[in-house]
Amino acid sequence: MDPITPGGIAPAWHPWVLASLTLVSLAVFIYAIWPKWRTLLRAQPENRFDRPFDRLLQTLKIAIAQSKMFKDQGAGWMHALIFWGFLVLLLRAAEFFLIGLFPLMEAPAFLDAPRALYYAVKDIFVVLVTLACFYALYRRLVVKPKRLNLSGEGILILVLILLIMLSDMVYEGARQVLVPEEATAWAWLGALLAQAGFQGMDRAALIPVQAAGYWTHVVAILFFLDLLPRSKHFHVITSIPNVYFSNLDAGTNLHRMDFEDEDRESFGVNRIEEFSWKKLLDLHTCTECGRCDVFCPALNSQKPLSPKQFTIDLRDHLNARTPELLKAEPPEGPAVMGEVILDETVWSCTTCGACEEECPVMIEYVNKMIDLRQGMVLMESRFPKELNAAFKSLETHSNPWGFPGTSRADWAKNLGLKEWDKNNPTEYLYFPGCNGAFDNRGKKVAESVVKTLQAAGVDFSILGNREGCTGDPARRLGNEYLFDMLATHNAETFKEEGVVKVITHCPHCFNSFKNEYPEYGVHLEVIHHSQLLADLVQNGKLKLEKADDKVVYHDSCYMGRHNKEYEAPRRVIEQTVAAGSLMEVETSRERGTCCGAGGGRFLLEENTGTRVSHNRVDELMQTNPQTIAVSCPFCVLMLEDALKAKNLNQQVRVRDISEMIAGSQ
Numbered sequence: 001m002d003p004i005t006p007g008g009i010a011p012a013w014h015p016w017v018l019a020s021l022t023l024v025s026l027a028v029f030i031y032a033i034w035p036k037w038r039t040l041l042r043a044q045p046e047n048r049f050d051r052p053f054d055r056l057l058q059t060l061k062i063a064i065a066q067s068k069m070f071k072d073q074g075a076g077w078m079h080a081l082i083f084w085g086f087l088v089l090l091l092r093a094a095e096f097f098l099i100g101l102f103p104l105m106e107a108p109a110f111l112d113a114p115r116a117l118y119y120a121v122k123d124i125f126v127v128l129v130t131l132a133c134f135y136a137l138y139r140r141l142v143v144k145p146k147r148l149n150l151s152g153e154g155i156l157i158l159v160l161i162l163l164i165m166l167s168d169m170v171y172e173g174a175r176q177v178l179v180p181e182e183a184t185a186w187a188w189l190g191a192l193l194a195q196a197g198f199q200g201m202d203r204a205a206l207i208p209v210q211a212a213g214y215w216t217h218v219v220a221i222l223f224f225l226d227l228l229p230r231s232k233h234f235h236v237i238t239s240i241p242n243v244y245f246s247n248l249d250a251g252t253n254l255h256r257m258d259f260e261d262e263d264r265e266s267f268g269v270n271r272i273e274e275f276s277w278k279k280l281l282d283l284h285t286c287t288e289c290g291r292c293d294v295f296c297p298a299l300n301s302q303k304p305l306s307p308k309q310f311t312i313d314l315r316d317h318l319n320a321r322t323p324e325l326l327k328a329e330p331p332e333g334p335a336v337m338g339e340v341i342l343d344e345t346v347w348s349c350t351t352c353g354a355c356e357e358e359c360p361v362m363i364e365y366v367n368k369m370i371d372l373r374q375g376m377v378l379m380e381s382r383f384p385k386e387l388n389a390a391f392k393s394l395e396t397h398s399n400p401w402g403f404p405g406t407s408r409a410d411w412a413k414n415l416g417l418k419e420w421d422k423n424n425p426t427e428y429l430y431f432p433g434c435n436g437a438f439d440n441r442g443k444k445v446a447e448s449v450v451k452t453l454q455a456a457g458v459d460f461s462i463l464g465n466r467e468g469c470t471g472d473p474a475r476r477l478g479n480e481y482l483f484d485m486l487a488t489h490n491a492e493t494f495k496e497e498g499v500v501k502v503i504t505h506c507p508h509c510f511n512s513f514k515n516e517y518p519e520y521g522v523h524l525e526v527i528h529h530s531q532l533l534a535d536l537v538q539n540g541k542l543k544l545e546k547a548d549d550k551v552v553y554h555d556s557c558y559m560g561r562h563n564k565e566y567e568a569p570r571r572v573i574e575q576t577v578a579a580g581s582l583m584e585v586e587t588s589r590e591r592g593t594c595c596g597a598g599g600g601r602f603l604l605e606e607n608t609g610t611r612v613s614h615n616r617v618d619e620l621m622q623t624n625p626q627t628i629a630v631s632c633p634f635c636v637l638m639l640e641d642a643l644k645a646k647n648l649n650q651q652v653r654v655r656d657i658s659e660m661i662a663g664s665q
Helices: 014-044 052-064 066-069 073-101 109-143 154-178 186-199 203-230 232-244 277-285 307-325 344-349 354-358 366-380 387-397 433-438 440-455 473-477 480-496 507-520 529-538 567-574 614-621 633-645 655-665
Strands: 429-430 503-504 525-528 551-552 628-631 653-657
Touching: 014 073, 014 203, 014 277, 014 307, 014 480, 052 232, 052 366, 066 073, 066 633, 073 109, 073 154, 073 203, 073 633, 109 154, 109 186, 154 186, 154 232, 154 633, 203 232, 203 473, 344 366, 366 473, 366 480, 366 507, 387 473, 387 480, 429 440, 429 507, 440 473, 440 529, 440 567, 440 614, 440 633, 440 653, 440 655, 473 480, 473 507, 503 529, 507 525, 507 567, 525 529, 529 567, 551 567, 628 633, 628 655, 633 653, 653 655
Parallel strands: 429 503, 503 525, 551 628, 628 653
Antiparallel strands: none
16 A cells, blocks of 8 residues: 555554654643643732733744844854744644644645745745754854853753754655655755655655654654753743743832731742742743853852852752642742852842843843842841941931931032922922932032032922932842831822922932832932933033043943933033043943942942952953043942052042033033
8 A cells, every 4th residue: 555645654553653642742741831830820929911012012022033132143143043943843843743643634725825935934944943053062062151051951952953853854855756746846945855865766765764754853843842841941931921921111120018918927038939920930931041140240250149040049949849839738948048049149149130131031130139138138137247237227317327317418508509398399309319418429429410400500409308218228138128118208208298300310219219119109200310411411501511531431230221221321421522532341231230339239348259340440441441431329439449449540530420511511
């Protein structure tokens, strides 16, 4: 009996064997994925179902178009081609299973044209995916990038993909010889192989070749499917949902705690099951690509924090705990901090967001770090000893350095500033923050902001001693209760005083007011001084003389990555220096390296490795600048200290952009 049919090879046993293999494979897959799914369903709730249209657009851009992959061109194209090929070849995989299960079924005639076109596109991707896999093997076996986990599992996956591609070529080449009436020039890859290798083969010898191509293809697909839930390649399944449910808003996606909830037994995260379902989904989505590590300022200054390893350790702990978590009454498991993650790992984080910027599948790291800090601070009173005085001062004086709150307005005594009067309000409230009010260097920045605004005729005033700390350092350090107290006080003040527009020169104050205070019932129009100054210069409100000064700009993490403002400060600088004098380092804009102050780190000693600020100065000095321009008072402090430690403070100065304007008027 001739085993050839319009669909290909189809002995009588063929559909039954394929159906059995498929059912067994699906059962194995479901058995592996079901506990993970149930664990996500039982996890802490989090609203990530809002704004579906925006989420869809983000998914198309990042997950489907692979936009973040191309930050690393070589590896980016490799991964993108494999991913796009995966999407295109899903139809081909479905065709293979239909051919095997229903060998006598013929496609309707109206599908002939689109099917032919699909074959042409499919063959292009078969070639591209094959080349991408060989390049990936070359990177793993020869180049061996430091950021990759070079495991045998990664090699196995690449070999499986190659088998799927090569078996597709073999099957199609043999089919075009065995069933010439179905041959089409559109399936050009099969036609080439048929002409080059199969045309002269005996029919009896070619049938097993086609069968081998077919069975290799379907078995490799089924084995690949069953491997996914048991490996890091689970991200093949979770990455698109993870991107869809990722954070859409600016800031670090922190939310107000309800301290009045009598049913709540703990705050922050102490055990893995206390993370929300989205944060657990993050853990399952890590590709172990190591892009996060490359730009982590903590890791690059020899701190015990690798964002990749942090995620892997939590994921492995979650997988180990999953059987226990699915019990009717799960037993209490080990605490995450101290038993899974080192305390110093979490305290090393500057919350700069470099890891999140680089992650191609939108894993969120900063909120997990703060969750874990909250667990230690709120539930165990366990935190670095240096924070005792800072927390006490924030609670009693509303600043982290112990200055009396009654002296908060002293910096402005000789500047002719009005205090806010709700009965006769100014257009803007200027909020200098703790640094501008108390730090000697910060006061100079605040003074330059004031003088520049006055020169431009801006109508503004200050709260004076009624101002209080935004609470940013308390929140980033895990003391959410203290943040709640400070934010509630400020929010009540703003509402009582009728404040609508706020100018701040501190990106941390800007971020808190703009992204976190709305949960306290305050919806302010928050303007960073770089944005306002850029508008004033553009509108001719400030007349400036350009200096002949080589300037490099250092991006603030909380103004840049967390709030996507890169252009305003550069527009200001360009108006204060000669054309071509503003220089950029490779690690700038979204890849700008942290100064080391973020996440409340300015209150902590840095005893391990090199200082983050020293590394950043080394990067900036590659341009041989005369001035390092910044738009954050904490960056001023950190970079000036680093220059002084390196004996560079006599040849390079750090200036806030407002100081540059004040000096060019």
